[in-house]
Amino acid sequence: DVTRVRLLLEHCADVNAKNKYGDTALLYAILNPQQSNRLLQELLDLGADVNSKDNKGQTVLMHLAKKDYLLLRDHQEDCITEYTSILLDHGAEVNIQDETGNTALLYALKDGDSDIVTLLVDYGTDLNIQYNGKTALMYAFKARHFDGFKLLVECGTNLSIQDDSGTTILMSAVQGEQLEYVELLLDHGANLSGQDTQGKSPLNSIKKSSPEGLEIYSLLYTRGAADDNYQHLMSLNKNATNDQQHEAKQKLDAWNIKSRLSLKYYARRVVYNIYSSNREGYKSSIQYLIDSGHIPADQIEYMMFEVDVKEILTIL
Numbered sequence: 001d002v003t004r005v006r007l008l009l010e011h012c013a014d015v016n017a018k019n020k021y022g023d024t025a026l027l028y029a030i031l032n033p034q035q036s037n038r039l040l041q042e043l044l045d046l047g048a049d050v051n052s053k054d055n056k057g058q059t060v061l062m063h064l065a066k067k068d069y070l071l072l073r074d075h076q077e078d079c080i081t082e083y084t085s086i087l088l089d090h091g092a093e094v095n096i097q098d099e100t101g102n103t104a105l106l107y108a109l110k111d112g113d114s115d116i117v118t119l120l121v122d123y124g125t126d127l128n129i130q131y132n133g134k135t136a137l138m139y140a141f142k143a144r145h146f147d148g149f150k151l152l153v154e155c156g157t158n159l160s161i162q163d164d165s166g167t168t169i170l171m172s173a174v175q176g177e178q179l180e181y182v183e184l185l186l187d188h189g190a191n192l193s194g195q196d197t198q199g200k201s202p203l204n205s206i207k208k209s210s211p212e213g214l215e216i217y218s219l220l221y222t223r224g225a226a227d228d229n230y231q232h233l234m235s236l237n238k239n240a241t242n243d244q245q246h247e248a249k250q251k252l253d254a255w256n257i258k259s260r261l262s263l264k265y266y267a268r269r270v271v272y273n274i275y276s277s278n279r280e281g282y283k284s285s286i287q288y289l290i291d292s293g294h295i296p297a298d299q300i301e302y303m304m305f306e307v308d309v310k311e312i313l314t315i316l
Contacts, residue, residue, distance in 0.1 A: 006034070015048045022054030027063060030083050040083060044090045057098035061087050065116050066107035081115045101131040109140045113163040114147040127157040133164040141181060150184060159190045166196030172222070174205040177290055179214040181221060192225045203227055209236040209316075219311040233316070251315045259308070 020026055026048045029039035044050060051059055064084050075086070082315055088094070097103055100309050105125045108116040134142075136293070137157050140149040158190040162168055173181035196200055203225040206213045217233060228232055230252060 011177060015043060015046050016052055018052075018054075018084070023055070024052050024060075026050070026052065026060050027054075030060060030064065037079075037082065037086070040086050044086070050087055051093050051096065053096070053098070057096075057099075058173065059092065059096055059098075059104070061094070061104045062096075062098060062102070062107055064260070065104040065111065065113070065120075067113075069112055080113070081119065084116055084119050085121065087122045088119060092123075094120050094123050094132075095129060097129070097131070103129055103131070103136075105129075105136050106131055106139055109136055109148050110143055110146055112143060112145045112148070114145075114151070115146045117151060121151060127152055127155060128161060130161075135161050136167075136173065137162060137169050140170060141176075141178075144178075149223045151183065153184055153188050159185060159188065160194060162194070162196065166198070168194050168196075170194075170202045171196060171200070171205045174202050174216055175207060177207075177210065177216065179212060179219075182216055186223055192220060192223065201225065204232050206311050208234065214316045215309070215313060218309045218316065222308040222312060248315055252312070255308075255311060255315065264294060 010304055016024055026043055029043055032039055050061075053059055061084065064080055064087070067080065092105055103125070105117065105120045105127075106129075108120060127137070131139075135157065137149065137152045137159075140152060148278065159169055168191065170182065170185045170192075171194075173185060190202075196205075203217065203220045206217055206220075213236065217236075224253070233248075234240070240248075243244055
């Protein structure tokens with residue numbers, strides 16, 4: 001009841017008083033489905049500490065992000081987003097870590113809430129902060145939360161960070177045979193040559209010659225990943241005869257020679273490298289060239305190596 005809350009505070013009640021768990025009135029306000037908005041505003045206007053931590057080091061913002069109370073899960077999604085926005089507008093700190101090392105962003109990604117993730121990104125959350133050696137991007141991938149994953153990638157999160165085993169996010173996507181994730185990472189310039197603690201590169205992380213594995217091999221190979229004498233490719237299909245392996249190597253050699261002699265291939269590679277290193281600069285430059293009539297509007301064939309990938313897949 002907002003009226004009673006105001007009356008108590010006017011008579012010297014401590015707006016930041018805590019119970020034995022470290023919870024303040026601010027947390028109880030968001031658990032009230034009828035008057036959360038008004039109670040939140042009232043408490044914040046009267047000096048409630050928006051960054052107060054409970055005994056586990058968690059703020060109200062974290063509780064909203066993780067929805068760890070059943071009453072919170074009963075709220076409408078737009079209500080949770082609204083409460084989060086109110087807290088952020090009143091100075092909620094987005095990069096606080098609780099005693100386990102989690103942040104509000106990590107909790108939101110684990111819960112799969114794209115709206116909360118977007119808000120936290122807009123308010124400057126650290127995209128590269130790590131918990132147990134893993135970044136928010138790694139947790140988004142683990143949860144298969146593609147919308148959140150895509151948002152983090154497009155906002156410039158560091159794609160080269162390695163976990164404790166030296167694994168990058170591209171290696172994880174390759175190992176999991178997640179084509180959509182691999183393509184997104186490649187389009188944003190993920191490192192093809194990095195190695196984990198066992199000396200494996202992204203291409204060496206392909207585990208089997210499944211349709212997905214072979215398509216990922218084609219994606220990596222056409223964008224410049226090295227496979228000396230196709231050793232890793234040949235190791236993926238041990239059932240292939242020597243003749244079949246020899247024929248595949250010959251066709252791949254022929255493709256490589258043709259590519260080195262192809263101006264279109266080099267044009268695509270230049271465009272791709274520019275695109276992956278500076279997407280915004282690329283977009284504005286290409287838009288200018290299209291608007292001025294110097295190049296045709298349809299640039300798809302120069303962008304994604306689709307023809308090359310299909311050709312490699314046919315060989316494989």
